[in-house]
Amino acid sequence: MMRRLLFNLMVWSAVLIVAFPLFWMVVTSLKPQLELWARPPAFLPIEPTVEHYVTLLQDTNFLVYFRNSIFLSTATTLVVIGVATLGAYSLVRFTYRGRESLAMLVLFTYLLPSVVLILPLYLMMVKLGLANTLFSLVLAYTTFALPYALWLLRSFMAGIPEDLESAALVDGASRMGAFRDVIFPQLLPGIISTALFTFILSWNEYLFALVLVNSDASRPLTTGVMNMLISSFNIEWSLLMAASVMMSVPLIIAFAFLQKYLTRGFGAGAVKG
Amino acid sequence: MAGVTFSRVRKEFAGFLAVEGLDLTIEEGEFVSLLGPSGCGKTTTLRMLAGLEFPTSGEIRIGDRLVNDVPPGQRDIAMVFQSYALYPHMTVGRNMEYPLKKRGLPKAERKAKVAKAADMLQLTELLDRKPSQLSGGQQQRVALGRALVRDPQVFLLDEPLSNLDAKLRGYMRAELVELHARLGRTMVYVTHDQLEAMTMSNRIAIMLAGDLQQFAPPQEVYRRPANRFVASFIGTPSMNLIDGQLSRSDAGWHFTSPGLTLPVPALRDSAKAGDACLGVRPEHVHLGHGDLQAKVQLVEQTGHENIVVLDVAGGNRLTGRTPSSQVPQMSEAINYRIDSDQVHVFGPGDTGARLNADG
Structure with a gap:
C-alpha cells in the first residue's frame, strides 16, 4: 500500500515536471502584456485575454506558415507512405538478389548527421530549380523519413500471413486486388502509426527548413515563427506562446485519435524490426 | 468437372x-x-496446381486445359489452407462471399449461394x-465454406485438419468424405498424416524428397x-524392417x-542374392x-489390442500384436512365428524397391 502510494507520487511528479512547461505556455499566451513580467509571477492570468491570438491571426503571416506546414507535412506523409508501403511489400513478398542488403543500405542515411547532408541537398535543389519551394522540403523530409517508415512498415507487413494473399489470389483477385482487399486492411494500423510518425517529424523539422527555404511565402511554421517573433533585440513572448499553442493543437488532436495505433507501432518495431 | 494431369513437372527454388x-x-x-514427410514436395505440388508457384518445366493440365501460365483466380479451383487464411477484417458471410464477388456475380445470387453453403456446413448462425x-473447428468450416460456394472444378486442401484436436479431426475426416461423395468433385488433399490419407482417399500419391514413390489405392499401398x-x-x-542377406x-x-x-515368397526375376531388407507387418508376427x-521388451496396451516389442x-527388434486378452509379461521369453507368406522383401537402401513377385 505504502509502496503503491510512493510509486503514484513519483509518477505524478514526473507528469507535473513534463506538463508544467506546456501549462506555462498556455498561461503565458493568455496573459496581457502587463502581467507578463509581474513579480511574483501569477499562476493564472488575472485578466485573461486572447489578444495575442487575434494579433497573430490578423496582423502576421502566421496563417501562411500554418498552411505551408499543413501542406508540407501532408505531402511528405503521402509520399513517404506511398513509397514505403510498396517498398515494404516488395521487401517482404518478393525474393530477389540483394533484398536484405538493400534494406540495410536504406538505413545508411541515418549514419550521417543531417548537417553533412544539408549542403549537398541544397545544391541539388538549386540545380533542380526547386530552391526556395515547399516541394524541395517535401523531397528533403522524404529522405530522412522514408528509411524509418520503410522498416516500420516492413515489420508490420511481415506480420501478415502470406496465406491471406494466396487465398485472395485463388479466390479470383488480382495482385492489386488482393493488396487492396486483404493486405491493406491488415496493414492499416501500421500505416496509421507510420503516417503519424512521419507527420510529426515533418511538422517539427527546423534545420532543413532553415537552410532550404528563404522566402516568407514558403516558410513553414517552425522557421516562420522564429523569424517573425525573435529578433536579436527582442522576443515577443506572448505571441510566441500563442503561436506555440496553435502549433501544438493539430498534433494533440491527431494523438488523441490515433494514440492506440501509435503505441502498437512502437511494439511492432521492438519485436520484429 | 475435370481431372488433373502433371507431366514431367519439375520445380526448382534457388x-x-x-x-x-x-x-x-x-x-x-x-x-x-x-502424402509424405515435411519437405517432400507435396505442398509445392499443390501450390503449383493452385497457380501460387510456377513449375520450372513440365506441364500441368486441369481437364484438357494447359494451366502453366494461368493465374490462380482463373483456374476454376478453390483452396483450403492449413492456416485457414480467413480474412480477419471480414465477417464469416463476407469471407464466403468474397470469391463470388471477385467473379462478378450479382448480389442476390451471392447471398443465395452463401446461404446454401452455410446451411450445408451449419454456419448459418455464425x-x-x-x-x-x-x-x-468453426474457422475450419468457414474455410471449407469459402471453397464450397464457388463450386469449382477442383478442390485443393492443404493439411486442412492439422490444427484441430484429435477428436474433431476424426469427425471432420468423415465430413470431408461425405462432402466428396455429395459433390463428386475432384479433390487433391495434402497431408503428412497417413491415417487421413488411408481413410479418405481413392488413391494416395506418396512422395519423398521431390520424388513420387507410389501412386495407388490405400489398400494397395498397404x-x-x-x-x-x-x-x-x-x-x-x-x-518391421530388418536388414540382412538374401x-x-x-x-x-x-x-x-x-x-x-x-x-520368403516368390521374388521377381530381377532379385539378386546379397544385401536386402525384410518387411513384416506387426499383424503377421x-x-x-x-x-x-x-524376449518381451515392451508391452503397450491400447485397450482393444496390445502392441508387443x-x-x-x-x-533385432520386432513389433507384434496380440488381442487384448493375451498380455505377455515384460522380460518373458516367448515363442513366435512369422507369417512367411506375408513378408515383403526390399532391395538395399532407404528406397529399395519391393522384390516380391506379386507386385
Whole structure:
C-alpha cells in the first residue's frame, strides 16, 4: 500500500515536471502584456485575454506558415507512405538478389548527421530549380523519413500471413486486388502509426527548413515563427506562446485519435524490426 | 468437372530441387492425397496446381486445359489452407462471399449461394461473426465454406485438419468424405498424416524428397508398398524392417539376419542374392506359438489390442500384436512365428524397391 502510494507520487511528479512547461505556455499566451513580467509571477492570468491570438491571426503571416506546414507535412506523409508501403511489400513478398542488403543500405542515411547532408541537398535543389519551394522540403523530409517508415512498415507487413494473399489470389483477385482487399486492411494500423510518425517529424523539422527555404511565402511554421517573433533585440513572448499553442493543437488532436495505433507501432518495431 | 494431369513437372527454388519430374494423372471426381514427410514436395505440388508457384518445366493440365501460365483466380479451383487464411477484417458471410464477388456475380445470387453453403456446413448462425470470434473447428468450416460456394472444378486442401484436436479431426475426416461423395468433385488433399490419407482417399500419391514413390489405392499401398520408404511410412505401428542377406537355394529364396532365418515368397526375376531388407507387418508376427524365440521388451496396451516389442537374438527388434486378452509379461521369453507368406522383401537402401513377385 505504502509502496503503491510512493510509486503514484513519483509518477505524478514526473507528469507535473513534463506538463508544467506546456501549462506555462498556455498561461503565458493568455496573459496581457502587463502581467507578463509581474513579480511574483501569477499562476493564472488575472485578466485573461486572447489578444495575442487575434494579433497573430490578423496582423502576421502566421496563417501562411500554418498552411505551408499543413501542406508540407501532408505531402511528405503521402509520399513517404506511398513509397514505403510498396517498398515494404516488395521487401517482404518478393525474393530477389540483394533484398536484405538493400534494406540495410536504406538505413545508411541515418549514419550521417543531417548537417553533412544539408549542403549537398541544397545544391541539388538549386540545380533542380526547386530552391526556395515547399516541394524541395517535401523531397528533403522524404529522405530522412522514408528509411524509418520503410522498416516500420516492413515489420508490420511481415506480420501478415502470406496465406491471406494466396487465398485472395485463388479466390479470383488480382495482385492489386488482393493488396487492396486483404493486405491493406491488415496493414492499416501500421500505416496509421507510420503516417503519424512521419507527420510529426515533418511538422517539427527546423534545420532543413532553415537552410532550404528563404522566402516568407514558403516558410513553414517552425522557421516562420522564429523569424517573425525573435529578433536579436527582442522576443515577443506572448505571441510566441500563442503561436506555440496553435502549433501544438493539430498534433494533440491527431494523438488523441490515433494514440492506440501509435503505441502498437512502437511494439511492432521492438519485436520484429 | 475435370481431372488433373502433371507431366514431367519439375520445380526448382534457388538451388533446391523441390519436385522432380512428377508424372501424375488424377481422374475426374477422384479424391487423391499427396502424402509424405515435411519437405517432400507435396505442398509445392499443390501450390503449383493452385497457380501460387510456377513449375520450372513440365506441364500441368486441369481437364484438357494447359494451366502453366494461368493465374490462380482463373483456374476454376478453390483452396483450403492449413492456416485457414480467413480474412480477419471480414465477417464469416463476407469471407464466403468474397470469391463470388471477385467473379462478378450479382448480389442476390451471392447471398443465395452463401446461404446454401452455410446451411450445408451449419454456419448459418455464425455468418455475422468475425473469424477471431470462432473456435478452430468453426474457422475450419468457414474455410471449407469459402471453397464450397464457388463450386469449382477442383478442390485443393492443404493439411486442412492439422490444427484441430484429435477428436474433431476424426469427425471432420468423415465430413470431408461425405462432402466428396455429395459433390463428386475432384479433390487433391495434402497431408503428412497417413491415417487421413488411408481413410479418405481413392488413391494416395506418396512422395519423398521431390520424388513420387507410389501412386495407388490405400489398400494397395498397404499390401504392396512399392519400396522400403512407403512400407515404413504407411501403417501404425509401422512395419518391421530388418536388414540382412538374401540367398537362393533349390528350395527357393531365403532371408537371413542374426537370429533369424526365414523362407520368403516368390521374388521377381530381377532379385539378386546379397544385401536386402525384410518387411513384416506387426499383424503377421504371431505370438505365443511357433518355433522362434524372443524376449518381451515392451508391452503397450491400447485397450482393444496390445502392441508387443520383442528383442530378437542378434540385436533385432520386432513389433507384434496380440488381442487384448493375451498380455505377455515384460522380460518373458516367448515363442513366435512369422507369417512367411506375408513378408515383403526390399532391395538395399532407404528406397529399395519391393522384390516380391506379386507386385
